[in-house]
Amino acid sequence: MYSIGLTGGIGSGKTTVADCFAAHGVPLIDTDLIAHQITAPGGVAMPLIASRFGPEYVAADGSLNRAKMRERVFADDTAKAQLEAITHPLIRAETERQRSVADGAYHIVVVPLLVESGNWSSRADRVLVVDCPVETQIARVMRRNGFSREQVLAIIARQATREARLVAADDVVVNDEHATLDTLKQQVDALHARYLSLASGADSA
Numbered sequence: 001m002y003s004i005g006l007t008g009g010i011g012s013g014k015t016t017v018a019d020c021f022a023a024h025g026v027p028l029i030d031t032d033l034i035a036h037q038i039t040a041p042g043g044v045a046m047p048l049i050a051s052r053f054g055p056e057y058v059a060a061d062g063s064l065n066r067a068k069m070r071e072r073v074f075a076d077d078t079a080k081a082q083l084e085a086i087t088h089p090l091i092r093a094e095t096e097r098q099r100s101v102a103d104g105a106y107h108i109v110v111v112p113l114l115v116e117s118g119n120w121s122s123r124a125d126r127v128l129v130v131d132c133p134v135e136t137q138i139a140r141v142m143r144r145n146g147f148s149r150e151q152v153l154a155i156i157a158r159q160a161t162r163e164a165r166l167v168a169a170d171d172v173v174v175n176d177e178h179a180t181l182d183t184l185k186q187q188v189d190a191l192h193a194r195y196l197s198l199a200s201g202a203d204s205a
Contacts, residue, residue: 001104001107002107002125002199003109003123004106005108005109006108006111006128006129007112007114007115007130007165008112008175009132009156010112010141010152010155010156011138011144012132013140017130017173017175018108026106027107027108028107028110029099029108031110032110034091034095039063039066040063041061045086045087045090046058046063049086057072074154106198109124114127115165126171127168127170127171128170128171128172131162131166131173132174133162133177134162138156171194173187
């Protein structure tokens, strides 16, 4: 099936754009949601995380202690690599499973770190970037998550730059401070029609 990789920096509006595609009946595969599922109570990653990092990284309900782990990996690149060595193969396997059963002309895989992962160019037919200025990202995340400006900047610093995402993009949805839900829907409507045409061409090739 024709595959679109959707990405964007934190606070760019990836979820809103993905939901607009879902309204057209497009199957969505959300790697962030998968990551939460494998680190939820009873999640397949939790025994491995507890074994590698210790019981203090497991919350009382058996889920990942996200605040503690976030603090650890932000301060320790080795710990970040160790966590990713556990979670990334599990996320990739579940993503591929969902892709194999997706129904429709095309599907969208939402990958926040698509550019950073470096291997999606061979796994998606097109890359769609949701774009906005960095200051817009900062304001949105501070408002949504209650983070300080410094916390948001630290997260942004560990993600690909806006420029790198735009270089990787085949298509761009503009979700800056002037965007509204209606303007987003208009952009998605146009892209949906284009993707249906491209998928049809791929099927007949």
